[in-house]
Amino acid sequence: MLKSKIKIVAMFIAFAVVSCQTYQSVTRKTSGKNELLDQKDWKIDTLRKDVIWYHYASTTDPEFANQNVNVVSFDPKARLGHAVLAYEKEKDSLSVFTSKIPGLLAGINATYFIEKKDSADYMHLRLKGKDLQQVKVPKSSIYWWKHQGMMTFNNDGTQFDIQFSPEDFATVKSENIITGAPMLIANYKPIGLTFADTSGLNLDLKKLHYEHYLKHQGVRHPRTAISVTEAGKLLLITVDGRNAAAKGMSAKELTKFLVRYFNPKSAMNIDGGGSTMMWIKGQLPNGIVNYPTDNKKFDHYGQRKVETALFIK
Structure with a gap:
């Protein structure tokens, strides 16, 4: 009788262990399929099998209340589309950019201006193997940090990498380079937490040079940012600001946000402020889904003319 009871208990324990292992395995597998780690306060729209549009808005989250964030995720491994980097020396709004390139699905403004008298040489821009702009500013320049990171990608627009910029861009073999700053995440390390951390500083930021x-x-x-996930997906990110309903973020806050919700392999801040724009095909009134600030109104019409834009086609 005792042996029988012991056998039953042993069988029960074995079953429980197997069940627990099976549950954990399924949980990990299911979680791995969804790149968004926490769906609370998010709306999710599938634009195409390989392109997902995430929209975050919360008034109650203890860390990110009153933020308005849009993220477009593009999976090149699906082989349904590709990324396109567009450059216009004469500058255009994002919605005008889209009218010149057929077949676009989504996009954001890209990096800092290169056609600017006082700072044109702090950026590096290479398109299809041709260097349109090269970094020339010395380390002592106020702009020293603005090319801290770079995104490289192939001509097919299907392979992306974000990493620290080198001393010499001639050593970079990629056909396409676009620089930005600051780096937010490098090989899963949230370096954006410390790059411009002003907490505890006895400093009047208003007295500093804007740059x-x-x-x-x-x-x-x-803010506008780009990111690459472990699976090789490209994330296009905009954070609205300068409004009670969308306060905006520091580089530190954006780093925390990306780690919390996506935990990507790498991420880089690019041109933000009044340049921040996201366009989604078919969205009314003009495809702009965030709230650009150049008209000082919380609507979709305050677009700024920019030189570079990054699209999914």
Whole structure:
């Protein structure tokens, strides 16, 4: 009788262990399929099998209340589309960019201006193997940080990498380079947490030059960023700001946000402020789904003319 009871108990324990292992395995597998780690306060729309549009808005989250964030995820491994980087020396709004390139599905403004008298040489831009702009500013320049990171990608627009910029861009073999700053995440390390961390500093940020990295990245602004996940997906990110309903983020806050919700392999801040724009095909009134600030109104019409834009086609 005792042996029988012991056998039953042993069988029960074995079953429980197997069940627990099976549950954990299924849980990990299911979680791995969904790149968004926490869906609370998010709306999710599938634009195409390989393109997902995520929209975040919350008034109650203890860390990210009153933020308005749009993220487009593109999976090149599905082989249904590709990324396109567009450059216009004469500048255009994002919605005008889209009218010149057929077949676009979504896009954002890209990186800092290169056609600017006082700062044109702090960016590196290479398209299809041709260097249109090269970094020339010395390390002592106020703009030293603005090319801290770079995204490289192939001509097919299907393979992406984000990493620190080299001392010499001639050593980079990629056909396409676009620089930006600051780096937010590098090989899963959230370096954006410390790049322009102003907490505890006895410093009047208002007295700093606008392009000083602490003032530029240490306070809340609208932001645009790009990111690459472990699975090789490209994330296009916009954060609205300068409004009670959309306060904007510092580089530190954006880093925390991306780690919390996507935990990507790498991420880089690009041109933000009044340049921050996201366009989605078919969305009314003009495809712009965020709230650009150049008209100082919380609507979809305050677009700024920019030089570069990154699209999914």
